Amino acid sequence: MSVLTSGEFWAFVGVVAGIYTLFTLGLQVQFGLAGLLNFGQVGFMAIGAYTMAILVAKEGWSMWVATPVAIAAAALAGVLVGLPTLRLRGDYFAIVTIAFSEIVRWVATNENGLTGGAQGTINLAGQGTAAQYNGQWERFQRWVGAQLHVGDKDVVMLILVWTAALLLVWLTARLARTPWGRVLRAIREDEDATASLGKHVLAYRLQALALGAALAGLAGCVYAWQFSFFSPDDYQPLITFFGWMILILGGVGRVWAVPVGALVFGFLFAATRFFDFAPFSYLDSADRAYVRLMLIGLVIILLVVFRPQGLLGTAGRDGARVSALLEVRGVSKAFAGIRAVDDASLVRRGRLDHGAHRAERRREVDALQLHLRLRASRRGQDRALRPAHRPAAAAPDRAGRPRPDVPDRPRADADDGARQRAPRSPGHTPASASGASSHAAAASRRRELEVTEQAHELLRLGPARRACGTPSRERSPAASASCSTWHAS
Amino acid sequence: MIASAVFAMVAGAVLSVALDVVLWRPLRLRRAGFMGLFLASIGVALVLRQAILLVWGPQPRAYDVDPFKVYVIGDVRLSLAQVATIVAAAAAILVIGLFLARTTTGRVMRAMSDDRALAQVSGIDVDRVVVVTWIISGVAAGLAGVLAALVQSSFDPNFGFQLLLPVFAAVVLGGIGSAYGALAGGLVLGVATELSTWEGFGGGVDPVYKPVVAFVVLIVALLLRPQGLFGHARTV
Numbered sequence: 001m002s003v004l005t006s007g008e009f010w011a012f013v014g015v016v017a018g019i020y021t022l023f024t025l026g027l028q029v030q031f032g033l034a035g036l037l038n039f040g041q042v043g044f045m046a047i048g049a050y051t052m053a054i055l056v057a058k059e060g061w062s063m064w065v066a067t068p069v070a071i072a073a074a075a076l077a078g079v080l081v082g083l084p085t086l087r088l089r090g091d092y093f094a095i096v097t098i099a100f101s102e103i104v105r106w107v108a109t110n111e112n113g114l115t116g117g118a119q120g121t122i123n124l125a126g127q128g129t130a131a132q133y134n135g136q137w138e139r140f141q142r143w144v145g146a147q148l149h150v151g152d153k154d155v156v157m158l159i160l161v162w163t164a165a166l167l168l169v170w171l172t173a174r175l176a177r178t179p180w181g182r183v184l185r186a187i188r189e190d191e192d193a194t195a196s197l198g199k200h201v202l203a204y205r206l207q208a209l210a211l212g213a214a215l216a217g218l219a220g221c222v223y224a225w226q227f228s229f230f231s232p233d234d235y236q237p238l239i240t241f242f243g244w245m246i247l248i249l250g251g252v253g254r255v256w257a258v259p260v261g262a263l264v265f266g267f268l269f270a271a272t273r274f275f276d277f278a279p280f281s282y283l284d285s286a287d288r289a290y291v292r293l294m295l296i297g298l299v300i301i302l303l304v305v306f307r308p309q310g311l312l313g314t315a316g317r318d319g320a321r322v323s324a325l326l327e328v329r330g331v332s333k334a335f336a337g338i339r340a341v342d343d344a345s346l347v348r349r350g351r352l353d354h355g356a357h358r359a360e361r362r363r364e365v366d367a368l369q370l371h372l373r374l375r376a377s378r379r380g381q382d383r384a385l386r387p388a389h390r391p392a393a394a395a396p397d398r399a400g401r402p403r404p405d406v407p408d409r410p411r412a413d414a415d416d417g418a419r420q421r422a423p424r425s426p427g428h429t430p431a432s433a434s435g436a437s438s439h440a441a442a443a444s445r446r447r448e449l450e451v452t453e454q455a456h457e458l459l460r461l462g463p464a465r466r467a468c469g470t471p472s473r474e475r476s477p478a479a480s481a482s483c484s485t486w487h488a489s
Numbered sequence: 490m491i492a493s494a495v496f497a498m499v500a501g502a503v504l505s506v507a508l509d510v511v512l513w514r515p516l517r518l519r520r521a522g523f524m525g526l527f528l529a530s531i532g533v534a535l536v537l538r539q540a541i542l543l544v545w546g547p548q549p550r551a552y553d554v555d556p557f558k559v560y561v562i563g564d565v566r567l568s569l570a571q572v573a574t575i576v577a578a579a580a581a582i583l584v585i586g587l588f589l590a591r592t593t594t595g596r597v598m599r600a601m602s603d604d605r606a607l608a609q610v611s612g613i614d615v616d617r618v619v620v621v622t623w624i625i626s627g628v629a630a631g632l633a634g635v636l637a638a639l640v641q642s643s644f645d646p647n648f649g650f651q652l653l654l655p656v657f658a659a660v661v662l663g664g665i666g667s668a669y670g671a672l673a674g675g676l677v678l679g680v681a682t683e684l685s686t687w688e689g690f691g692g693g694v695d696p697v698y699k700p701v702v703a704f705v706v707l708i709v710a711l712l713l714r715p716q717g718l719f720g721h722a723r724t725v
Contacts, residue, residue, distance in 0.1 A: 031524075037523070037524060037527075039527075084708060084711075084712050085708065085711070088711055090523060091523050091527075092661055092711060094523075094527065095657045095658075095661050096661070096704075096707070096708060096711070098654065098657070099654060099657070099658065099704040099707065099708075100704075102654055102700065102704075103700075103701050103704055106697075106698070106700060106701055107701070110695070110697045110698070237650075238535075241528070241531050241535075244528055244531075245528075248528070286547075287543060290539040290540075290542045290543040291539070291543065293535055293538075293539045294535065294536050294539035294540060294543070296535065297531075297532040297533070297534070297535030297536040297539065298532065298536055299532075300528055300529065300531065300532035300535070301512065301529050301532035301533060301536070304516070304521065304525045304526075304528050304529040304532070305512065305515060305516060305519075305529065308519075308521065308525055
């Protein structure tokens with residue numbers, strides 16, 4: 001049992017976990033945020049590691065220049081892979097990415113002149129000379145060790161890896177809460193709805209793929225420094241699945257769970273390598289490697305069957321199975337000095353697998369948006385609350401009067417304000433032109449009332465009250481209205 | 490040899506059905522998504538492969554077949570293994586094709602792949618059809634394993650993974666869910682990779698890059714037809 005108390009063992013666990021944290025963080029961005037099934041992450045890792053090693057060992061670049069270039073190369077590879085393949089269906093994309101990672105490995109194995117071939121990086125400088133790419137890294141490590149008064153190389157590595165890993169985890173967590181991160185999650189949940197809001201889905205996905213690839217590239221560089229040598233065989237597709245296991249272990253969509261999953265994995269991975277007590281002592285080292293991978297395979301299966309939302313996750317919070325369909329947080333509204341809604345939050349949960357269900361939810365969101373837009377336009381200001389996919393639908397006409405809207409009319413012409421308003425589609429209103437306009441207005445007022453009712457139902461405020469709900473034609477001097485962005489996350 | 494090949498096919502079927510009962514059926518009931526199913530199958534592959542390594546070791550093996558026995562048909566020279574493979578593969582394709590086209594179970598299977606819910610409300614015993622599907626795929630996989638090992642003349646526990654990617658490529662190329670598509674995809678990929686090394690074909694590609702050629706063909710084909718050669722366009 002002495003293994004468990006040895007520093008060497010825990011340093012190994014820690015470094016492996018740190019490298020896999022970086023690696024899996026990329027998957028978290030790609031799958032957790034954007035829903036991309038990238039099963040070829042290891043290919044980007046290999047590109048990062050090889051670019052760095054080749055530039056340093058063959059071209060004599062400084063490590064400090066070569067590493068950013070290597071990370072950029074991995075990101076560029078992400079863009080190049082994504083451009084043709086991101087339009088594919090999710091399952092096709094997954095298979096094509098595995099193929100990509102195998103192509104990278106194949107090229108690395110066979111292009112002896114470029115990568116050193118199957119013998120690995122030792123062969124980078126050609127036959128007869130042992131190439132090295134980590135001299136500068138070792139000097140840096142010693143310098144850091146001297147600064148921190150830490151003698152042990154492994155401990156310095158541990159500190160460096162985890163500093164980088166935690167910093168990037170923090171940055172990624174921040175990123176997930178930016179508008180950019182929210183758009184990615186919206187794309188993950190419903191690509192068509194997000195596209196209809198005017199977001200360029202492909203561009204966002206490409207960015208997510210490239211960012212994840214860059215993180216893998218960095219993981220590749222760190223891996224290369226840690227082990228001082230690598231060969232194409234270090235980039236087996238299996239590595240990608242280790243990353244996926246960590247991702248699920250922690251929980252899909254939870255950025256801070258990645259290091260936790262990586263630590264559990266690192267322990268599992270290292271345990272079967274270092275443990276020398278029974279029952280492990282009955283097996284020789286090769287057999288132990290088999291048992292290790294078997295164990296990891298079993299853990300993957302058990303996780304998928306019993307805890308697809310991760311060890312730390314509770315079903316329902318950004319998990320793969322259940323997620324919030326409609327999430328509104330911190331809504332405050334006030335009309336004529338009366339605070340109608342104060343910091344209200346609303347989360348609707350449910351499954352996404354029924355089309356009808358989904359359409360229903362979308363209608364609810366529409367009703368809510370419409371309601372708030374109406375209130376805003378009543379103030380004659382119409383700012384900030386206009387949803388992007390119905391441009392100018394509720395803009396006040398040129399006389400300054402608010403214009404009620406018919407929700408079933410998908411698009412309204414922004415220019416028809418001054419003219420007599422003739423409905424585009426004769427859905428609910430008679431189609432005859434000017435004579436029918438008062439009729440149409442009455443119908444849309446009725447409709448507006450209905451929608452207001454619906455929206456209030458949704459906000460759980462009970463039936464429409466005079467203070468904030470009843471539509472009235474006079475313009476109320478509203479005090480303030482603030483509204484959070486909504487997103488189905 | 491033939492008896493053991495049949496045994497391999499039966500073993501493949503039994504293993505498939507057993508896995509369905511203990512793993513896939515619970516996952517189906519939980520409505521696991523593509524990601525879950527894919528990862529679980531990778532896990533299964535990992536466990537099976539490592540179990541084989543643990544029990545039988547990593548050394549390459551070969552069947553006891555005379556590699557020098559050659560059949561000459563016109564200008565074509567074929568080894569015994571190649572003849573056996575061609576005959577067996579053709580027979581398997583014919584049987585499976587007839588099964589899918591002519592028998593009730595085959596038709597039910599195609600109905601299920603089209604619309605599972607509709608098949609279920611039409612009174613089809615979905616679980617029974619799934620079991621039959623697993624039996625067929627297990628038998629086919631067992632046969633394919635034996636034939637591939639026969640043609641490659643030596644094999645080790647890792648050779649399944651080397652086969653897996655070209656198989657994926659063929660299925661994706663043909664269009665997931667289409668049996669004839671898989672056949673066409675396999676043929677197109679096989680011919681394209683072999684032709685790519687031919688010198689009359691723009692100098693030919695270095696033979697080590699044959700797998701790369703397969704995937705380049707796949708990616709180009711998918712760009713032109715994202716749903717695969719025989720796949721149905723996705724309807725939302």
